[in-house]
Amino acid sequence: MAAGAIQRRTGLTGRRFGLLLRKELTSLEGLFPVLLGVTLLWELFLVTRRPTWGPGAVAGLSLIPLGLIPFWAMWAGFQSVRAEWNGDHAQLLLTLPVPFWQVQGVKLLAIWLQAALTSLLVAGAAWLLARELLQELRVSGLWDVIWPSLPAASLLWGVLLVQLSIVAQFASAVWRTVPRLGGLVALWATVLAGWLGGRLSGLLGYLFQWVPDLRLLGVSVQGQGAQAVFVRYPILIDSGPLVGGLLFALGLFWVGALLLERAADV
Amino acid sequence: MGGRGFTPRLDFTSTRPIYLQIVDEVRRAIARGELRPGDRLPSQRDLAVQARVNPNTVQRAYREMELLNMTETVRGEGTFVAQNPVLIRSLRAEMAQEALQQFLQEMRALGFDGSEIRALVDQALTGDGGGGASRG
Amino acid sequence: MDERRPLATEPEADGRGAPADGEGRPVLEVRDLVKRYPGAEALNGVSLTLPRGTVLGLLGPNGSGKSTLLKSIAGLVHPDEGEVRVEGLPVGTATKARVAYLPEVDPYYRWMRVAQVLEWTATFYDDWEPDRAEELLQFMNLRRDQKVGGLSKGQRARLRLVVTLARNAPLLLLDEPLSGIDLASRARIIRGLIGQFRGGEQSLIISTHEVAEVEGFLERVVFLERGRIRLEGEAEALRVKHGSLQALFEEVFA
Missing domain, CATH: 1.10.287 (Helix Hairpins)
Structure with missing residues (x-):
């Protein structure tokens, strides 16, 4: 009677969310410290090379760690499921009175926050290393190309990372759900998801044609020698398929969580 | 732990029901004078914990002893060996x-x-x- | 030797069967549960009803399906056929808030301290009782600042007991709670379990193959063998007929 009188809340409350997010952010399974460490070391290395290599070269090279982030996002997405299962922690997470998509969602959120932090770090380093060039860039007009493109480019970057991490998490979920040949099935599921995603995001795109297009600026050089000028031209990116692709990823995320909650045996 | 350290010795290999074994043990203790009229018996939970039996089994034994007029229960105070020469x-x-x-x-x-x-x-x-x- | 009888009808007139608030339905109903694993069948048509306030022993040798049955109730294993209901609800998020499951493995993160394990459970389960947790912690000789990674096997087994027993959940599932606990402290652990068990409002299933340790605590027993119920009944009645449950266990699984 007394046991029945207790109000037992389900789902994430503020405190539960905080606890889960903290766990994910401090988790070492996704190797975030490695990504962060490599990035920091690289940028510091470039700081020491700056006098010899010059600010231009160093600023360009400072962007290299950005290339690591998509791969890391996939690895972290994959580990977000695999590590829990390998360490017997699945029993802990799956007996929580919380729908599993919420648990999985917090995991992705942590990955996105970490990826965003690293991206900002790289951007900050690039800016610091290139700051003397800024005046030059302004004068040349190149800055007027970079600056207005930044919001749209960041958005594209974010969409890419979100999709990659979700696909990886989904693949890992499939792996855990299929009792035999899970790896192979997961591989095929990923390929299939990619193909299907391409198709569906196009189709879904028609529904979202009303979403304003993304505007980036491209640049070309006209003229030669001293007369050379930068000519800006707009690059328009259709947001329809982009939104479609995001929706598809959302569906994939949901299916992955459902598989783990309702089908995968622990 | 309340009571007087009375711990029944139970034999789980015996076919005699556990609750009756508890009654037997109390009866024996009374007859030998180890438990005297007016002595308080351990609380049901304490006895259950000590003897490693289910609290419901002890409850049943205590009810049985009550029926046999071996004990008296005072609400809120416990179960006592009956004041009955x-x-x-x-x-x-x-x-x-x-x-x-x-x-x-x-x-x-x-x-x-x-x-x-x-x-x-x-x-x-x-x-x-x-x-x-x-x-x- | 088939002593099957419906668990739901409990003719004993000792009052504990009478629900105070009209919640007459059993705390657990398992119907025709079948679970197949590739190449093996873990559960093969298990049906079981547990009245409120009962201590049930789930007895059987290793691999008899005890863990699979408990996991099905906890929502960790998904049956191929049949149905499980906890307090009338199908297994899901809502029932997970009402079931306290003690797994056979160690689910906690090695970096966690004992205090963090307690905080975790307290945050996610609203039936957590801090006072009881404190009492249990002392009883089990654990300190809040100990790291999970540094605990011995026995200490981790005790931590799992603390976390499970400090919840005022209507249904407790203990999967081999004594495994990993040394022989010398088993009696003490069982005493702790009996002392913390709430009876009446709380029901308990213990799976074990060490029957002698819990012999006196069990009210009902189910003997599982290769995914089927081999024998089931009231512990006292079986004991009167066969001597100890331990002897019966050896007889059944000889």
């Missing part, structure tokens, strides 16, 4: 009967008849000075 006498008589019956059965099984048994008992009693070394 007749009880001790009858329990002792009862247990003496049990011991006697067991003894006689054993002796008869060995082939002794009534007069032989009587003679042996007399002999034993005078032999150890009538100290009455009763086996438990």
Whole structure:
């Protein structure tokens, strides 16, 4: 009677969310410290090379760690499921009175926050290393190309990372759900998801044609020698398929969580 | 832990129900004077914990003892050995009967008849000075 | 030797069967549960009803399906056929808030301290009782600042007991709670379990193959063998008929 009188809340409350997010952010399974460490070391290395290599070269090279982030996002997405299962922690997470998509969602959120932090770090380093060039860039007009493109480019970057991490998490979920040949099935599921995603995001795109297009600026050089000028031209990116692709990823995320909650045996 | 450290010795390999074994143990303790009228029995939970039995089993035993007028329960205070002089006498008589019956059965099984048994008992009693070394 | 009888009808007139608030339905109903694993069948048509306030022993040798059954109730294993209901609800998020499951494995993170394990459970389960947790912690000789990674096997087993027993959940599932606990402290652990068990409002299933340790605590027993119920009944009645449950266990699984 007394046991029945207790109000037992389900789902994430503020405190539960905080606890889960903290766990994910401090988790070492996704190797975030490695990504962060490599990035920091690289940028510091470039700081020491700056006098010899010059600010231009160093600023360009400072962007290299950005290339690591998509791969890391996939690895972290994959580990977000695999590590829990390998360490017997699945029993802990799956007996929580919380729908599993919420648990999985917090995991992705942590990955996105970490990826965003690293991206900002790289951007900050690039800016610091290139700051003397800024005046030059302004004068040349190149800055007027970079600056207005930044919001749209960041958005594209974010969409890419979100999709990659979700696909990886989904693949890992499939792996855990299929009792035999899970790896192979997961591989095929990923390929299939990619193909299907391409198709569906196009189709879904028609529904979202009303979403304003993304505007980036491209640049070309006209003229030669001293007369050379930068000519800006707009690059328009259709947001329809982009939104479609995001929706598809959302569906994939949901299916992955459902598989783990309702089908995968622990 | 409340009570007086009374811990029944239970035999899980016996076919006698556990709750009756608890009643037997209390009865024996009363007859021997280990538990006196007015003594408080351990709380049901304490006894359950000590004897490693289900609290419901103890509850059943305590109810049984209540029905047999061995104990009295005062609400909020606990269960006490009944203030009933007749009880001790009858329990002792009862247990003496049990011991006697067991003894006689054993002796008869060995082939002794009534007069032989009587003679042996007399002999034993005078032999150890009538100290009455009763086996438990 | 088939002593099956419906668990739901409990003719004993000792009052604990009578629900105070009209919640007459059993705390657990398992119907025709089948679970197949590739190449093996873990559960093969198990049906079981547990009245409120009962201590049930789930007995059987290793691999008899005890863990699979408990996991099905906890929502970790998904049956191929049949149905499980906890307090009338199908297994899901809502029932997970009402079931306290003690797994056979160690689910906690090695970096966690004992205090963090307690905080975790307290945050996610609203039936957590801090006072009880404190009492249990002392009883089990654990300190809040100990790291999970540094605990011995026995200490981790005790931590799992603390976390499970400090919840005022209507249904407790203990999967081999004594495994990993040394022989010397088993009696003590069982005493702790009996002392913390709430009876009446709380029901308990213990799976074990060490029957002698819990012999006196069990009210009902189910003997599982290769995914089927081999024998089931009231512990006292079986004992009166066969001697100890331990003896019966050896007899059944000889």
